Amino acid sequence: MIGIEPVPADGAQLRQAFGCFPSGVTAVCALIDGVPVGMAASSFTSVSVTPPLVSVCVQDTSTTWPKLRGRTRLGVSVLAEGHDAVCLSLSRKTGDRFAGVDWVAAPDGGVFVHGSSVWLDCSLHAELPAGDHAIALLEIHGLRAEPDTAPLVFHGSRFRRLAAV
Known part of the structure; x- marks a missing residue:
């Protein structure tokens, strides 16, 4: 046997295993009654070019996603x-998540964080149940990319930097 163990019921070991995979971090935000509302999401991926789709996974217990x-x-x-503090702020359970966050709103209500490597102007295309999360498929209507801007990387419950090779 090669040492594969069953997943324990509490999920701690599974969360630790998921943390072995580095991911980027996104902010999903919009204006609601003139006030920015948003959340950090590390389970983000490109899905399709035609139609242009990305996905984020959101916990069923999120109180922000139902608003967005x-x-x-x-x-x-x-x-x-360098957006470590922005990510932590957008992850807060209480308080003003946008305190100290430099942001701008688009005319259609999307909110974007200044200094990000990519801005995607999206709408909800579909939402699929997935265990204790929902997979939100987002259709991209417009974008701005800064390919020379290094991304924020989350790995092993810490923020990391990419190394130039």
């Missing part, structure tokens, strides 16, 4: 190296 899902437009910002 019905918006006409959502701003998805791929956070950049």
Whole structure:
């Protein structure tokens, strides 16, 4: 046997295993009654070029996603190296998540974080149940990319930097 063990019921070991895979971090945000509302999401991936789709996974217990899902437009910002504090702020359970965050709103209501490596102007295309999460498929209507801006990387419950090779 090669040492594969069953997944324990509490999920701690599974979360630790998921943490072995580095991921970028995004901010999913919109204006609601003139106020920015948003959350950090590390389970983000490109899905399709035609139609242009990305996905984020959102916990069923999220209190922010129900506020965002019905918006006409959502701003998805791929956070950049140095956005550690922005990510932590957008992950807060209470308080002003946008305190100290430099942001801008698009005319359709998407909110974007300044200094990000990518801005995607999106709308909800579909939502699929997936265990204790929902997979939100987002259709991209517009974008801005800064390919020379290094991304924020989350790995092993810590922020990391990419190394130039």
